[in-house]
Each structure stands twice: as structure tokens, then as C-alpha cells.
Amino acid sequence: MVKIGIMICDRNRKCTGNKCFKSINERDGAFSEVPRKETIEIVGWMTCGGCPGERLEFAPADMKKYGAEVIHLATCYLAGYPACPYIPDHINYIENVVGLPVVVGTHPMPQNYIDAHENMGDWDRDNVREYLKNLVEDKKASEKYDSTRPNFLKPTDKD
Numbered sequence: 001m002v003k004i005g006i007m008i009c010d011r012n013r014k015c016t017g018n019k020c021f022k023s024i025n026e027r028d029g030a031f032s033e034v035p036r037k038e039t040i041e042i043v044g045w046m047t048c049g050g051c052p053g054e055r056l057e058f059a060p061a062d063m064k065k066y067g068a069e070v071i072h073l074a075t076c077y078l079a080g081y082p083a084c085p086y087i088p089d090h091i092n093y094i095e096n097v098v099g100l101p102v103v104v105g106t107h108p109m110p111q112n113y114i115d116a117h118e119n120m121g122d123w124d125r126d127n128v129r130e131y132l133k134n135l136v137e138d139k140k141a142s143e144k145y146d147s148t149r150p151n152f153l154k155p156t157d158k159d
């Protein structure tokens with residue numbers, strides 16, 4: 001079993017979390033290397049609290065108390081425009097003060113967000129490519145998570 005905590009960008013504070021939970025259930029994106037037979041327990045889910053991370057000093061430490069072994073910064077940290085400029089600070093604090101490893105990302109980056117960011121060029125401008133590694137390389141997965149597609153979640157998506 002692996003116990004995780006998830007921090008989300010406060011710009012998505014009203015997010016239902018569907019894509020994150022789907023990616024955990026279906027072992028996509030940042031969870032693609034966790035064997036299906038291994039249980040992933042979510043011990044906490046919380047917004048960062050707003051720039052530059054109002055809940056950063058509280059939430060990951062609280063998740064650790066409840067058993068979190070790793071903190072995921074959700075894919076929304078990078079999906080929003082612009083990407084979160086505080087990712088290095090969040091990683092640094094969680095790893096070095098809270099004492100937990102950080103994984104940037106949860107679900108695959110949906111293709112519609114990839115298209116928008118490639119158009120804008122901000123991922124290169126803001127030097128965040130290193131954080132996108134597990135989120136954009138599988139085109140099929142990115143298309144699967146693009147909820148703007150007319151056949152989103154239709155049976156044909158499951159092949």
C-alpha cells in the first residue's frame with residue numbers, strides 16, 4: 001500500500017477531483033507505475049490556499065500525521081495559465097521541512113491543455129518542462145483525459 005496526500009492549485013479550489021481520482025483508479029499519469037494490485041490510499045486532499053501557498057505549512061504536515069508517504073502536487077499546478085510559479089518553493093518546503101518526497105502531477109495533462117500551452121509557449125518560457133515528464137508523454141492518455149472531446153468517456157475510450 002502507498003499512502004498519498006494531494007495538494008491542488010487554489011485556482012481549482014472548487015474542483016471535484018474527478019480526473020485525479022480517475023487517474024488513481026486507472027493507474028494513469030503520475031500513477032502509471034504503481035501496480036494495480038497495490039492499494040493507493042488518499043489520506044488528504046487540499047488546496048494550497050492561494051498564492052504563494054497559504055496552506056503549504058499546514059496541509060502536507062497534517063497529511064504526514066495521517067500517514068502520507070508522498071505528496072502529489074496535482075496536475076492543475078501546471079494546467080492553469082500560467083503554471084504555478086511557486087512549484088520549486090512548494091517542493092523545497094515539503095521535502096526539506098515536512099520531510100516527505102514530492103511528485104509533481106496526478107492525472108495525465110489533458111490534450112486540450114497541452115494544445116493551449118503549446119500555443120502560448122509559456123511552459124518553455126516559464127521553464128516547467130521538467131515537471132511535465134510523466135504527464136504529457138503518453139498522447140493516448142492525454143486524449144483520454146480531454147473532457148472537451150465529444151466521445152469523452154464513451155466506451156471507445158477504453159481500448
Ligand code: SF4
Nearest residue numbers: 009010048051052084
Ligand atoms: S498558482 Fe501555485 S501558489 Fe498560486 S494558487 Fe495555484 S498552486 Fe497555489
